[in-house]
Amino acid sequence: MIETVTKVDLPVDESLRILKNRIQRGEGRRISIVTGTHGDELEGQAVCFEVAKKVNEHLECLNGTVDIYAALNPLGIDSITRGIPGFDLDMNRIFPGSEDGVMTEYVASKIVGDIKGSDVCIDIHASNIFLREIPQVRINTETAKTLVPLAGFLNVDFIWVHAAATVLESTLAYSLNSIETPTLVVEMGVGMRLTREYSQQLTDGIFCLMRHLGIWSGEVTEPRRPIVSTDGQVQFINAGASGIFIPQVEHTKQVKKGDYLGDIVNPLAGIVEQRILSPCDGMVFTLREYPVVDEGSLIARILEVQG
Amino acid sequence: MKRETIFELKSLYRDSFRITGLTFGRGEKSACIVGALRGNEVQQLYTCSQLVRALKRLEAEGCINSGKSILVVPSVNTYSMNIRKRFWPTDNTDINRMFPGYELGETTQRIAAGLFDAIKDYKNGVQFASFYIPGVFVPHVRIMKTGYENVDMAREFGLPYVVIRDPRPYDTTTLNYNWQVWEANAFSVYAGTTDTINRGDVTLAVNAVLNFLHKEGILKSSGCAHEGYITKIIAESDLVNVQARTAGIIDSFVPPGTNVMRGEVLAQILDPFEGSVRSQIISPTDGVVFFAQEDPLVYANASVYKIVHM
Known part of the structure; x- marks a missing residue:
C-alpha cells in the first residue's frame, strides 16, 4: 500500500510528498529499502522496482514487512538536481533533521522517524555523474562489527570499512545507526544512468538478506563473497592536470603496477597532459565516467592486492 | 600594498583559476581577512574591496603599526562568481566544506589546502560570511563554540551583536572552525545581504574590521568616526525562530533591525493565485528582528524571521 510519510505544501499549488510502499504479510521482521536522497542517483530506482515486483508476485513467500522509499528527494529526481532544489543543500548532510526546523529539516526528521525501528535498512546510492562504482557496501568503522556480517548477504563485490569522519554524522545512515536501526x-x-546488471545483482542480494532475516522464504541465489577491506588498501588516483580524460582500462579490471590506465589530453593542442599509470596491483573499482577533469578530480580508485 | 597569487590552478579552456592576496604592512602575520568563499557572495566581495580601499589609505598615511601585516583575500571562488554559481563550477562542491583541505585530494580540497596553507598562521582570522537561506541579517559577528573561541575579542568589532554557535558536524570542515583549531582567533562577520549590495551594511562591516584591527594594535588608528556599538552577546539557540505555517507569497512588513512586540503581525502569507490571506505571521516575543528571509515565495515551515528576545 502506498503511504504518505510526510507532506509539505510548496508555495504554488503543489505539495511535496515523501511516499513509501509498504508490503506486509505476517508478523516477521521489517526491511526498509531507501533511495533517491541525491536526485541524480537513479540506480536504486531499478532495485526498488524489482524488489516490489517480485514481492508482490510471490506474496506467499513474505513473512514480515518490506518498506520501499524510492524517492527521499522527489524534487531533486524530477529536476535532475543532486541536492534539494531551491535550497542548494545536500540532503545527506541534514539528518537527523528537526521537527521544528525549516522544511528540509522537518522532512528529514519525518523520514528518520518513519524508518526508525526497521530491523535493517538498505540506503542505495549511485556515486555521482562523475564516477562509476562496482556494487559495494560502505561501513563506518564504528558500526563494522554489526554491519559487516549483514552486508555479506547483499551479493556485492566489495565491503569498504572506512574511517569515521565527523562530517558524515549528518548522513541518513549515521543517524539511523545511532538509533539502533x-x-x-x-x-x-x-x-x-541505470546499470541493469548491478541492479539485478543487488536485488538478488536483498532477497538473500531477507531470507537470512526470515522475511522471505522464496528461492534465492548464493551471495557473492565480497572482499572486505579498509582504507589502507584503497589507492586514490587524482588528476595531475586539467583536460579530457580518455580511459584505456575497463572498470572492474585487475591491473598491475605500472599498467596504462588512461590519458588526460588537451584536445585543442593535441597533446597528452598526463599519462596515468597504476600505482599498484589491484582492481579498478572506481573509474572516472565524466571526461572533463580539473586538476585534482578523482580518476580512479584501486583496491590494492596485498602481497 | 603587495598583490600576489596565493594559489593557481590551470584549466583546459578557461583562464587559470587564481586566488589573489593583498598584503598591507610587513612583519608578524597579524590578521587575515577572507571575503567571498562562494560565487554568489557579492556583498562579501564588495565589502572586501572597500576594506582594501581603506587599508590602502591607512597604509599610505603610516597607520599600520610596524612589524604587523594584514592579508586580504577578496575572493576564493572567482570561477563561480564569473558564471553566477554559488559552488564550484564542475562538481558543485562547496569550498567552505573542504577545510583544512588536502593538497593531493580533489579539486576543491586542493583549493582549500592552497588557501589554508597561506592563511593558517595568521593570529587573527576574519571571514565575511553568508547564510544558505536567502535573506538579510543585522550585521553581526559569529563565532563557533569550539573551546578556543574568544568572546571578549569579538566585542572589539563594535557590531550590535555577537552570536555564539554550537558547531554541527558539517561545521568541522569550515574555514572558521579550522582557523580556531590552528589556534587563530576566528570570527565570521555577517554583512547583511549576500548576492545584492547594501552599502550601509558594507560601511558597518568595514568599520567593524578596522576597529578590531585598531584595538588589536595592528592599526594605529581605525580611521573611523566612532568605535561602534556596545555589543550584546547571544547564543544562536536563543534566537527565536519564526516559521511560516503555510506556503505561498510572503508580504513582509518588518525589515531586519526593527523592534517588534509580542502579538504584532510581521507578515502575511498570500494565496499565490487569489491574493487572499492564507495566514499571518505573528511575533511570539518582544524583540528585534535579527534575520529576515527575502525570497518572496515561502515553503511551509520556512524560517522567515529570527528575533532577538528582549
Whole structure:
C-alpha cells in the first residue's frame, strides 16, 4: 500500500510528498529499502522496482514487512538536481533533521522517524555523474562489527570499512545507526544512468538478506563473497592536470603496477597532459565516467592486492 | 600594498583559476581577512574591496603599526562568481566544506589546502560570511563554540551583536572552525545581504574590521568616526525562530533591525493565485528582528524571521 510519510505544501499549488510502499504479510521482521536522497542517483530506482515486483508476485513467500522509499528527494529526481532544489543543500548532510526546523529539516526528521525501528535498512546510492562504482557496501568503522556480517548477504563485490569522519554524522545512515536501526549504505553504478546488471545483482542480494532475516522464504541465489577491506588498501588516483580524460582500462579490471590506465589530453593542442599509470596491483573499482577533469578530480580508485 | 597569487590552478579552456592576496604592512602575520568563499557572495566581495580601499589609505598615511601585516583575500571562488554559481563550477562542491583541505585530494580540497596553507598562521582570522537561506541579517559577528573561541575579542568589532554557535558536524570542515583549531582567533562577520549590495551594511562591516584591527594594535588608528556599538552577546539557540505555517507569497512588513512586540503581525502569507490571506505571521516575543528571509515565495515551515528576545 502506498503511504504518505510526510507532506509539505510548496508555495504554488503543489505539495511535496515523501511516499513509501509498504508490503506486509505476517508478523516477521521489517526491511526498509531507501533511495533517491541525491536526485541524480537513479540506480536504486531499478532495485526498488524489482524488489516490489517480485514481492508482490510471490506474496506467499513474505513473512514480515518490506518498506520501499524510492524517492527521499522527489524534487531533486524530477529536476535532475543532486541536492534539494531551491535550497542548494545536500540532503545527506541534514539528518537527523528537526521537527521544528525549516522544511528540509522537518522532512528529514519525518523520514528518520518513519524508518526508525526497521530491523535493517538498505540506503542505495549511485556515486555521482562523475564516477562509476562496482556494487559495494560502505561501513563506518564504528558500526563494522554489526554491519559487516549483514552486508555479506547483499551479493556485492566489495565491503569498504572506512574511517569515521565527523562530517558524515549528518548522513541518513549515521543517524539511523545511532538509533539502533542497522543501515547499510550501498554505492553502485553511476549517476543519471541505470546499470541493469548491478541492479539485478543487488536485488538478488536483498532477497538473500531477507531470507537470512526470515522475511522471505522464496528461492534465492548464493551471495557473492565480497572482499572486505579498509582504507589502507584503497589507492586514490587524482588528476595531475586539467583536460579530457580518455580511459584505456575497463572498470572492474585487475591491473598491475605500472599498467596504462588512461590519458588526460588537451584536445585543442593535441597533446597528452598526463599519462596515468597504476600505482599498484589491484582492481579498478572506481573509474572516472565524466571526461572533463580539473586538476585534482578523482580518476580512479584501486583496491590494492596485498602481497 | 603587495598583490600576489596565493594559489593557481590551470584549466583546459578557461583562464587559470587564481586566488589573489593583498598584503598591507610587513612583519608578524597579524590578521587575515577572507571575503567571498562562494560565487554568489557579492556583498562579501564588495565589502572586501572597500576594506582594501581603506587599508590602502591607512597604509599610505603610516597607520599600520610596524612589524604587523594584514592579508586580504577578496575572493576564493572567482570561477563561480564569473558564471553566477554559488559552488564550484564542475562538481558543485562547496569550498567552505573542504577545510583544512588536502593538497593531493580533489579539486576543491586542493583549493582549500592552497588557501589554508597561506592563511593558517595568521593570529587573527576574519571571514565575511553568508547564510544558505536567502535573506538579510543585522550585521553581526559569529563565532563557533569550539573551546578556543574568544568572546571578549569579538566585542572589539563594535557590531550590535555577537552570536555564539554550537558547531554541527558539517561545521568541522569550515574555514572558521579550522582557523580556531590552528589556534587563530576566528570570527565570521555577517554583512547583511549576500548576492545584492547594501552599502550601509558594507560601511558597518568595514568599520567593524578596522576597529578590531585598531584595538588589536595592528592599526594605529581605525580611521573611523566612532568605535561602534556596545555589543550584546547571544547564543544562536536563543534566537527565536519564526516559521511560516503555510506556503505561498510572503508580504513582509518588518525589515531586519526593527523592534517588534509580542502579538504584532510581521507578515502575511498570500494565496499565490487569489491574493487572499492564507495566514499571518505573528511575533511570539518582544524583540528585534535579527534575520529576515527575502525570497518572496515561502515553503511551509520556512524560517522567515529570527528575533532577538528582549
